[in-house]
Amino acid sequence: MIIAPSLLAADHARFGRETVRASRSGADWLHLDIMDGHFVPNISFGPEVVRAVRPLTKLFFDVHLMCSRPQILLEPFGQAGADEIIIHVELGEQVPALVWKIKSLGKKVGLAVNPPTPLSLALPHLEKIDLLLVMTVNPGFGGQPFIHECLPKIQQAAAWRREKNLSYRISVDGGVSFQTAAECARAGADTFVSGTTLFGRPGMKAAVKKMRRSVHDASAAPPR
Numbered sequence: 605m606i607i608a609p610s611l612l613a614a615d616h617a618r619f620g621r622e623t624v625r626a627s628r629s630g631a632d633w634l635h636l637d638i639m640d641g642h643f644v645p646n647i648s649f650g651p652e653v654v655r656a657v658r659p660l661t662k663l664f665f666d667v668h669l670m671c672s673r674p675q676i677l678l679e680p681f682g683q684a685g686a687d688e689i690i691i692h693v694e695l696g697e698q699v700p701a702l703v704w705k706i707k708s709l710g711k712k713v714g715l716a717v718n719p720p721t722p723l724s725l726a727l728p729h730l731e732k733i734d735l736l737l738v739m740t741v742n743p744g745f746g747g748q749p750f751i752h753e754c755l756p757k758i759q760q761a762a763a764w765r766r767e768k769n770l771s772y773r774i775s776v777d778g779g780v781s782f783q784t785a786a787e788c789a790r791a792g793a794d795t796f797v798s799g800t801t802l803f804g805r806p807g808m809k810a811a812v813k814k815m816r817r818s819v820h821d822a823s824a825a826p827p828r
């Protein structure tokens with residue numbers, strides 16, 4: 605399992621210290637949400653922030669581009685220190701070229717699917733990706749409630765992975781709490797992005813441990 609705190613929920617006046625806090629929390633990855641004010645109705649931060657915090661940790665940088673024109677951002681984020689770059693399936697026919705470009709930069713590639721978007725749009729790309737991100741809120745803001753209607757998509761993603769003998773990770777992002785992380789784990793998720801629940805409290809180490817325990821117990825429990 606991978607636990608990935610989202611820097612969006614950090615104190616934006618202290619990105620450096622917050623990155624170090626995540627690094628010492630026992631988390632596996634750092635999730636970095638990039639918003640362009642167009643694909644989503646909010647703006648977060650750019651490659652310079654990623655570059656600035658890169659030397660502060662060895663954590664894997666999972667860069668989530670919620671952007672209408674990711675083609676102009678792949679190289680900047682790649683050079684800034686992304687280990688994986690996630691683009692959205694809603695970009696339609698641009699997706700194959702973007703996937704190819706991310707791979708050519710030597711980065712892992714993720715594909716995200718928004719709540720209203722059918723998961724079937726990801727089908728043609730499954731063999732080429734390292735991670736499928738099932739959005740469990742409409743992207744743009746942290747702290748939103750988890751959308752339970754997205755759970756069947758996780759089950760479908762897991763079923764395709766088995767049937768097609770593929771190995772992409774199944775990640776969830778949005779409203780992931782101790783409780784909803786367990787529900788996602790039962791549905792088949794293995795990668796848990798969480799902002800408010802992890803960054804939002806002073807004891808991040810305890811929160812990461814609690815989420816890990818919650819996912820572990822849910823995964824060990826018989827399916828229901």
Ligand code: DX5
Nearest residue numbers: 743744745746747779799800
């Ligand atoms: C949603 C972002 C998420 C967000 C999750 O637009 O993609 O990564 O930071 O934050 P929480 O866990 O607060 O919903």
Ligand code: ZN
Nearest residue numbers: 637668777797
């Ligand atoms: Zn995200």
